[in-house]
Amino acid sequence: MQIKKTNLDGCYIIQPRLFKDERGSFFEGFNSKIFEELTGLNLDFVQDNQSTSSKGVLRGLHFQKGKYAQAKLVRVVRGSVQDVVVDIRPKSKTFGMYFSIILSGENNTQLFIPRGFAHGFLVLEENTIFTYKCDNFYNKESESGIIYNDVNLNIEWKNLDVDYKLSQKDLQLPKLEDLVL
Numbered sequence: 001m002q003i004k005k006t007n008l009d010g011c012y013i014i015q016p017r018l019f020k021d022e023r024g025s026f027f028e029g030f031n032s033k034i035f036e037e038l039t040g041l042n043l044d045f046v047q048d049n050q051s052t053s054s055k056g057v058l059r060g061l062h063f064q065k066g067k068y069a070q071a072k073l074v075r076v077v078r079g080s081v082q083d084v085v086v087d088i089r090p091k092s093k094t095f096g097m098y099f100s101i102i103l104s105g106e107n108n109t110q111l112f113i114p115r116g117f118a119h120g121f122l123v124l125e126e127n128t129i130f131t132y133k134c135d136n137f138y139n140k141e142s143e144s145g146i147i148y149n150d151v152n153l154n155i156e157w158k159n160l161d162v163d164y165k166l167s168q169k170d171l172q173l174p175k176l177e178d179l180v181l
């Protein structure tokens with residue numbers, strides 16, 4: 001497993017070691033011992049999520065507030081996404097800045113997203129399967145989010161040959177400046 005820092009403190013790109021043979025391939029999706037050795041973080045993931053989306057779906061930008069904030073370890077099983085995280089930690093020197101990366105079933109790349117970030121992704125291929133671990137349980141009442149095209153964030157979402165598809169809930173999300181964090 002290789003870990004690389006991003007421009008956002010505490011957010012890491014993780015590249016698992018892939019083992020290939022005549023049958024196919026194998027990699028460890030998560031190994032707490034190695035992860036702690038490389039990041040110093042001792043995480044207790046309590047929930048595993050998976051979503052399947054068609055091309056053009058944009059989920060996010062979401063986060064859970066307060067004590068229900070979640071750190072996430074995200075990756076794509078099949079297909080590909082443009083994954084985007086926004087630092088919304090009020091005291092962070094990179095508050096309001098974002099990081100974007102392509103995650104795919106081909107590159108097996110993972111992103112570790114610490115608590116205090118909003119997260120979303122744009123689906124680049126049909127039938128993309130997205131899976132992720134969370135270190136805190138889902139809590140509907142603490143759900144919040146930021147509209148994907150918040151002018152102040154100026155996220156450069158990839159141009160696709162299909163329209164973006166968002167839930168009604170996500171289309172009504174506020175801008176970061178209108179949130180009380």
Ligand SMILES: Cc1cn([C@H]2C[C@H](O)[C@@H](COP(=O)(O)OP(=O)(O)O[C@H]3O[C@H](C)C(=O)[C@H](O)[C@H]3O)O2)c(=O)[nH]c1=O
Nearest residue numbers: 049051059060061062063072119120121137138139167
């Ligand atoms: C997140 C979640 C949802 N649900 C239920 C609630 C809804 O009835 C249904 C779909 O939920 P939602 O539309 O919020 O799913 P996404 O738009 O994929 O939300 C996720 O997408 C972004 C990118 C994230 O990073 C978050 O983990 C999460 O907010 O699943 C659950 O039962 N448990 C859960 O943990």
